[in-house]
Amino acid sequence: MRRMSPLARRQAAWAYAFLVIPLVFFLWIRIYPVFSSFHIALLEWDIFSKVRPFVGLANFERMLTDRVLHKALLNTFEYILISMPIGLALALAIAMMINALNRGAGLFRTLYFIPYITSVVAVAAVWKWMFMKSGGLVNNILTGIGLPAQPFMNSTSQALGVVASNVIWQGLGFKIIIFLAGLKQIPRTFYEAAAIDGASRWAVFRHITIPLLNPTIVYLTVLTGIQTLQVFTQVFAISSGGQGGPLNATLSMVLYIYQKAFKSFDMGYASAITVLLFVIILIISLAQMKLVTRKVEY
Amino acid sequence: MKKLSLLLVLALLLGLALPAGLAEEPVTIEYWQYYFESKVALIDELIAQFEAENPGIKVNHQHFPYDSYQEKIAASVAAGEGPDIVNLFYGWVPKYVKSGVLQPLPAGSFSPEAIEAEFAPMVTINKFDGVYYTIPTAVRTLGLLYNKDILAENGYEAPPATLDELVEMAVKMTRRNAAGELELEGLTFQPDGQLHGFFRPVLLRLFGQAPLSEDYKTVQWNASEAGYEAFKWMTDLATVHKVGEVNFMTNDATAFRNGAAAMSIDGSYRLSALETDGTLNYGVAPIPSHEGRQSSFGTFWTNGILAGVEGKELEAAEKFLAFLTSEPVMRTWTQRIGEIGARTSIAQDEELLKDEKLAPFIEMLPVADSYFYVDEAADRKIVVDAVDMVLLNDMDPREVLDWAVNEAQALLDSYWK
Numbered sequence: 001m002r003r004m005s006p007l008a009r010r011q012a013a014w015a016y017a018f019l020v021i022p023l024v025f026f027l028w029i030r031i032y033p034v035f036s037s038f039h040i041a042l043l044e045w046d047i048f049s050k051v052r053p054f055v056g057l058a059n060f061e062r063m064l065t066d067r068v069l070h071k072a073l074l075n076t077f078e079y080i081l082i083s084m085p086i087g088l089a090l091a092l093a094i095a096m097m098i099n100a101l102n103r104g105a106g107l108f109r110t111l112y113f114i115p116y117i118t119s120v121v122a123v124a125a126v127w128k129w130m131f132m133k134s135g136g137l138v139n140n141i142l143t144g145i146g147l148p149a150q151p152f153m154n155s156t157s158q159a160l161g162v163v164a165s166n167v168i169w170q171g172l173g174f175k176i177i178i179f180l181a182g183l184k185q186i187p188r189t190f191y192e193a194a195a196i197d198g199a200s201r202w203a204v205f206r207h208i209t210i211p212l213l214n215p216t217i218v219y220l221t222v223l224t225g226i227q228t229l230q231v232f233t234q235v236f237a238i239s240s241g242g243q244g245g246p247l248n249a250t251l252s253m254v255l256y257i258y259q260k261a262f263k264s265f266d267m268g269y270a271s272a273i274t275v276l277l278f279v280i281i282l283i284i285s286l287a288q289m290k291l292v293t294r295k296v297e298y
Numbered sequence: 299m300k301k302l303s304l305l306l307v308l309a310l311l312l313g314l315a316l317p318a319g320l321a322e323e324p325v326t327i328e329y330w331q332y333y334f335e336s337k338v339a340l341i342d343e344l345i346a347q348f349e350a351e352n353p354g355i356k357v358n359h360q361h362f363p364y365d366s367y368q369e370k371i372a373a374s375v376a377a378g379e380g381p382d383i384v385n386l387f388y389g390w391v392p393k394y395v396k397s398g399v400l401q402p403l404p405a406g407s408f409s410p411e412a413i414e415a416e417f418a419p420m421v422t423i424n425k426f427d428g429v430y431y432t433i434p435t436a437v438r439t440l441g442l443l444y445n446k447d448i449l450a451e452n453g454y455e456a457p458p459a460t461l462d463e464l465v466e467m468a469v470k471m472t473r474r475n476a477a478g479e480l481e482l483e484g485l486t487f488q489p490d491g492q493l494h495g496f497f498r499p500v501l502l503r504l505f506g507q508a509p510l511s512e513d514y515k516t517v518q519w520n521a522s523e524a525g526y527e528a529f530k531w532m533t534d535l536a537t538v539h540k541v542g543e544v545n546f547m548t549n550d551a552t553a554f555r556n557g558a559a560a561m562s563i564d565g566s567y568r569l570s571a572l573e574t575d576g577t578l579n580y581g582v583a584p585i586p587s588h589e590g591r592q593s594s595f596g597t598f599w600t601n602g603i604l605a606g607v608e609g610k611e612l613e614a615a616e617k618f619l620a621f622l623t624s625e626p627v628m629r630t631w632t633q634r635i636g637e638i639g640a641r642t643s644i645a646q647d648e649e650l651l652k653d654e655k656l657a658p659f660i661e662m663l664p665v666a667d668s669y670f671y672v673d674e675a676a677d678r679k680i681v682v683d684a685v686d687m688v689l690l691n692d693m694d695p696r697e698v699l700d701w702a703v704n705e706a707q708a709l710l711d712s713y714w715k
Contacts, residue, residue: 047372048397134480134546143477154544156690240545241490243679246686262369263675265393 034278041271048265059272069273071248072256075160079252080228082164083171088220090168091175096209098176099183109177116173124237127166128153131238153240156249163250166234171227175220182216183209211294218292222285229281230254253277325614326356327607331385331599332367336570336635344630348621355614375399375604382607382615386432388598389671391424392713395431400602402429404612407620417640420596423668432602435622436637438566439662440496440595442583448482448560457561457583461504461531464561464586468541471560480543483559486550487535487542493550494681496563496585499667500595501528504588514670515714517706520699529699533688544689554580565597566659569636573655582658596666598640632656638663672713680705 004012041059045052063069098108115123130137131152139149153159186209194204210217232254236242244251244259253273261270329345331337338361345357360381362370368390374380386394394400413421413430424432442464444457452471458464468484475481487493498509502519505528509519519525535541547553554562555575563585572578585594601622603615621627628639632650638660639645645663650656671677684702687693 046393046397047376048394048399050398128548132545132548134543139479143479149477149479154690156686240549241678241682243490243682245490245682246544246690247683259675262372264673265372 037271037274040267041275043268045267046265047267052268055268059269060275062269063272063276068248068251069256072244072251072253075244075249075251076229076231076253078160079164079167079231080225082161083168083228084221084224087168087171087175087224088217091172091220092179092213094172095176095179095183099180109180112176113173115170118170120170120233121237123170124166124234127162127234128238131162153238154246156247159239159246159249163231163234163238166238167228167231170234171224175224178216178220179213182213186212214292214294218289221292222288225284225288226281229277229284232258324354324356325610326358327383327611327614327618328358328360328381329383329385329618330360330362330371330381332364333361334364340631340634344622344627348618351621352614352617355617357618378606380604380606382611383601383603383619385599385601387674388424388432388434388600388668389674391432391600391602392426392670392672394602395426396713398605400431401605401607402431403433403603403619404616407616408433416642418596418642418645418663418666420598420663420666420668421600421640423670424600432600433619433623434598434600434640435628436631436635437596437598437640437663437666438637439659439666440492440500440563440565440585441659441662442561442585443554443564443568443572444561444581444583445554445557445559446579446581448557452560457581458586461586461588465535465539465541468535468561469539472541480546481558483543483546483553484539484541484561485535486553486559486562486564487544487546488550489544489682489685490678491550492562492564493532493685494678495595495597495669497528497532497681499669500585500593501532503593503667504528504585504591505531506589506591510670515710517703517710519706520703526696526699529684530695533685533695536685536689544685565595566636566638566656569655573636582655584658584662592662592665594662594666596663596668598637598668673709676709677706680709 040052042054042056043052044055044058094112098105098112101108131139133139133149133151133154136152138152143149150158152162190208190212191204194208199207231252235244235250235252235255236258239245239250242255244255254277257270257273257277260266260273329341331341338359341359345359349356371380371384371386380399391400408430410425410428410430413433417433418437420437421430421434424430442457448471449455449457449467452467454467454471458467464485470484471482472480472484473482498519502509502525505524507518507522507524507528510516511518519529536543542559547556547558550559550562551564551568551571553559554564555572555578557578569582572580584592601619603612603619607615623640625639625641625643628641628644629647629650631637632639632644632647636656638650638656639647642663644650645660651660680702684698687698687701688695
């Protein structure tokens with residue numbers, strides 16, 4: 001540590017002081033409740049009772065035989081497997097197209113970003129009406145061009161796709177903006193060099209664009225992963241009665257936690273599931289950072 | 299000058315302090331309910347009336363959005379910041395009583411004998427170990443709403459009187475387009491809306507099967523052939539007769555309100571929304587009978603006093619609760635809200651029975667049963683999933699009903715243990 005002048009030391013002391021106060025607040029509001037819920041996972045508690053008996057790992061044992069939880073787990077992975085690749089690919093494609101525009105780029109950026117800042121619940125309600133089995137917009141179009149009407153939310157196989165399509169659509173705007181920023185900071189000299197060497201468009205994409213976008217891709221992958229693993233609002237708003245139906249076809253982990261905690265008032269079990277979700281998100285995020293990050297060679 | 303102003307200030311303070319010291323500290327109690335426009339407006343008026351009649355008591359009225367109401371109560375009670383009197387859905391009361399949130403109603407104003415003599419029979423569902431913990435202002439029953447225009451178009455002048463007539467008329471009035479897609483439902487079919495509440499207890503009773511044992515400890519939906527027949531009758535509506543579809547127009551109330559359903563089984567609480575719309579030409583009928591049996595589903599929002607309330611606040615709460623459940627208040631409530639005053643005297647009120655939309659609901663009071671919910675959301679999900687298993691997975695209704703009874707029994711068992 002290099003020696004600091006008295007002035008620098010005083011400035012550093014002020015810096016620490018200013019940093020500590022929000023840090024304490026953050027620890028109290030965000031970190032402490034996390035540990036508190038780890039503690040509640042070991043108890044049996046119905047929110048009202050003053051008495052909270054210690055039950056050890058009973059809540060975790062219960063998770064092993066809970067078929068609905070297993071379905072929620074499966075669904076949550078399905079959400080991420082469907083919406084992440086499609087969402088990222090679409091966003092990148094649109095970002096590249098906008099990037100290639102000379103005029104109107106600003107307009108398209110705005111248009112594509114608007115869904116992201118629209119109320120999630122409002123969009124989900126519109127989605128619900130659009131995908132109605134009888135009289136919904138999508139089925140009207142399908143039957144109009146001669147295809148059979150689909151059951152959509154009345155089908156255990158299609159319902160999750162409907163919700164996932166909403167998640168993808170609304171998340172595009174943010175990813176496009178981030179990708180655009182990432183594309184813009186790729187130096188033009190690389191593209192010019194590739195043009196001189198006569199590289200094909202696909203080669204340019206594969207060997208210049210993707211590698212140099214790597215930090216952006218990692219960032220969006222981890223962020224989308226964390227968000228999608230916690231999908232709740234869209235499932236709650238689109239499925240009938242907010243139940244994650246039909247027959248748990250759209251049920252996500254967070255919706256199940258919500259049901260257990262605030263409809264059944266089974267706080268201990270709900271907290272145990274949040275611990276499980278925490279571990280899953282942690283593992284997946286670390287895995288993504290390890291696997292997707294590549295050292296960029298210029 | 300300084301001395302004079304000091305004297306003035308002292309005099310002012312004395313002048314203020316004296317009357318305040320003589321007058322009594324008003325007792326303030328807090329009343330919580332969920333947000334329902336007409337209820338909130340009426341409660342505000344009633345509080346003003348009560349405070350005028352009881353100058354020493356102030357009532358603080360707070361309301362919360364329905365969707366988060368239960369969570370709000372739970373979180374506040376857990377933090378020790380709940381109200382003095384809380385308005386609860388009757389189906390939540392078993393859980394609240396078990397967790398020690400409510401205290402027994404003060405025996406002075408609310409003895410069990412008085413309650414049972416004067417109130418509608420359905421309120422006994424909230425009696426635990428001979429003690430009442432809550433008391434309602436008004437109750438609701440389930441009835442049959444029907445669209446007069448659609449009935450007339452199909453040549454019907456009167457609503458169905460029996461379940462068989464109901465199916466016959468529903469089949470005739472159902473309309474599908476060229477592609478076979480539903481355009482108009484004969485009867486709404488929404489398990490997570492009103493249909494689950496219709497199945498138990500009403501449909502089961504109509505077929506002759508009581509849904510629960512007398513001590514509320516055993517689920518009996520499949521205890522006899524009648525139970526299986528009732529469940530199959532319900533699923534047949536969608537699979538065999540095809541008179542309705544789940545999520546048609548997103549739910550039953552929306553479909554009927556928009557004239558996309560000929561008939562709908564719904565509660566008296568729907569009246570205020572339909573009257574506000576004002577454009578629908580609809581009528582109300584009692585729930586059709588079956589094999590000579592009549593039944594309806596009674597639900598109610600009820601008022602209880604929180605466990606920690608004592609002393610002056612408890613006295614004030616008792617007075618306010620007695621006021622809220624007095625006959626004049628109930629009469630006003632019935633006219634303004636469309637719920638039916640909980641006293642049996644209201645059910646026989648000539649004036650109220652003149653309202654042709656409210657009368658059928660009132661007439662069903664003597665045959666309306668409530669259902670003992672220990673976890674309403676989970677219980678509803680069992681019926682919803684059961685119907686989906688038959689409709690979407692083509693499972694045998696008998697097997698599905700057995701599965702549903704097992705699940706429901708597990709709920710009851712974990713409550714009573």
